[in-house]
Amino acid sequence: MSNIFSTSIGRKLLMSLAGIFLLTFLVVHLGINLLVLRETQDAFNIAAHFMGTNPVIKVFEIVLFGGILIHIIYGMILSIQNGKSRPVRYKKDNHSQTSFFSKYMFHTAIIVGIFIVIHLFDFYFKAKFTDVVDSVTINGKHYHDLGELVIEKFKMPVFVFGYIFAFIFLSFHLHHGFQSAFQTLGINHKSYTPIIKAFGVVYSILIPLGFAIIPIVIYFFR
Numbered sequence: 078m079s080n081i082f083s084t085s086i087g088r089k090l091l092m093s094l095a096g097i098f099l100l101t102f103l104v105v106h107l108g109i110n111l112l113v114l115r116e117t118q119d120a121f122n123i124a125a126h127f128m129g130t131n132p133v134i135k136v137f138e139i140v141l142f143g144g145i146l147i148h149i150i151y152g153m154i155l156s157i158q159n160g161k162s163r164p165v166r167y168k169k170d171n172h173s174q175t176s177f178f179s180k181y182m183f184h185t186a187i188i189v190g191i192f193i194v195i196h197l198f199d200f201y202f203k204a205k206f207t208d209v210v211d212s213v214t215i216n217g218k219h220y221h222d223l224g225e226l227v228i229e230k231f232k233m234p235v236f237v238f239g240y241i242f243a244f245i246f247l248s249f250h251l252h253h254g255f256q257s258a259f260q261t262l263g264i265n266h267k268s269y270t271p272i273i274k275a276f277g278v279v280y281s282i283l284i285p286l287g288f289a290i291i292p293i294v295i296y297f298f299r
């Protein structure tokens with residue numbers, strides 16, 4: 078059966094939509110994670126509990142994991158196809174910044190992908206499928222003490238370095254990915270495109286930087 082998503086442009090479209098959904102997830106995830114830096118982890122634990130148990134959010138979680146898989150699978154198919162349709166490699170190096178980030182999308186994706194798998198084992202699977210995460214009582218209700226788990230992790234230099242290393246590559250991936258997703262959706266306009274590009278650059282710096290602040294503050298000040 079042939080449909081739009083079996084065509085190259087259809088796959089790219091679906092991949093971009095999944096990418097934009099993931100861009101939104103990162104903003105929400107960062108917003109909640111920053112709560113861990115407050116004096117107590119109560120707000121973070123309550124927010125994490127809400128995100129883990131609310132039925133609406135649970136549906137979003139399925140969409141999220143589906144989105145990550147679609148983005149990875151279609152990204153791989155597109156990279157393989159691009160390789161095939163370009164049998165003779167371009168001889169001339171293009172030194173523009175855009176080409177630098179776009180050239181290494183596949184490589185940066187692999188590092189971010191490995192990070193996500195390790196990251197899920199660090200927190201998500203532990204909280205969902207094991208009882209190793211301590212419990213904490215807030216206003217008479219029991220919660221997983223994920224805040225304490227985050228702090229324990231980032232007291233270890235290997236995790237601080239590992240996470241920051243991944244965030245640098247996440248930044249590179251987002252740098253090109255952000256504007257590329259909107260371009261695929263056909264948003265190509267003489268006045269809007271430069272704004273989207275500029276917003277993408279700011280996003281790709283601020284979001285990973287926001288994530289990086291968490292291990293740094295915990296390691297040095299907690």
Ligand code: HEM
Pocket residue numbers: 106110125126128129138141189193196197200201204205223227240247288289291292
């Ligand atoms: C310092 C940075 C980060 C911290 C402290 C952190 C913390 C956490 C925690 C505690 C969970 C488990 C939530 C639960 O089970 O209720 C989680 C889940 C998750 N994280 Fe992160 N995270 C960070 C950065 C990232 C980044 C950069 C990405 C993506 C590139 C990411 C992707 C995910 C995903 C996909 C999940 C599973 C879905 C969810 O529970 O929302 N995280 N993270």
